[in-house]
Amino acid sequence: MTDQKLKLLARYPRERTRLLSLLHELQRANPNNYLTGEDLRLVADYLNLPLSEVHDAATFYSLFSLKPRGKHVIRLCKSPPCHLAGAWSLLAALERELGITVGETTPDGLFTLETTSCLGVCGVAPAMMIDEEVYGRLTPDRLREILASYRGEA
Ligand code: FES
Known part of the structure; x- marks a missing residue:
């Protein structure tokens, strides 16, 4: 290696x-x-x-980790514009859907959940990144669809 x-x-x-x-x-x-x-x-x-x-x-830099993480790292934006657009209820939905809290990795090793500051796409708040892909205008339903697409590839 x-x-x-x-x-x-x-x-x-x-x-x-x-x-x-x-x-x-x-x-x-x-x-x-x-x-x-x-x-x-x-x-x-x-x-x-x-x-x-x-x-x-x-x-x-929050993009780097010195601890093992999941195959995909989810970073939900917690800065004010996303916060005002409902990021915290999305965080609760993500935690429920994944069965983990911020900083944890799912038992199957597929996802690690993190929060981050502004991703630079406030116009489509609330937003998150999974690996290097940005997702905006999030709703709980859209979150489920996005996660399902990553689970489908596993
Ligand atoms: S505040 Fe969330 S993307 Fe800018």
């Missing part, structure tokens, strides 16, 4: 500005959607940066 990861890193120039892209690549390469300590070390070595700087980046 380390060789595969080194090949992934080698696709990028050794520039500090690539730090987030490299973390993203390695996180995607892991089956449980997270960054291991070894990943952080590989990136630090590749970019010749202190490990602490790579660790700080990996813990600052």
Whole structure:
């Protein structure tokens, strides 16, 4: 696996500005959607940066996790425009539908539920992301349909 990861890193120039892209690549390469300590070390070595700087980046951005997560990560926006558009009742619906609370992963390993700040699509609030896909104008019925489409692929 380390060789595969080194090949992934080698696709990028050794520039500090690539730090987030490299973390993203390695996180995607892991089956449980997270960054291991070894990943952080590989990136630090590749970019010749202190490990602490790579660790700080990996813990600052909510897109990254240092803990194993589900195959799909759901991020429901909790910022004011989505909040006013009903995000909190959607969160309750998501928790009911998945049988987990924020920060948890479903027992089948398919979904991890998280909240996030503004996704930049306030015009279609309330909104969420699943992995890199954005969904807006959410209702409890639409949530169920969306989750079913991911369950169908499992
Ligand atoms: S506040 Fe939710 S997308 Fe902007």
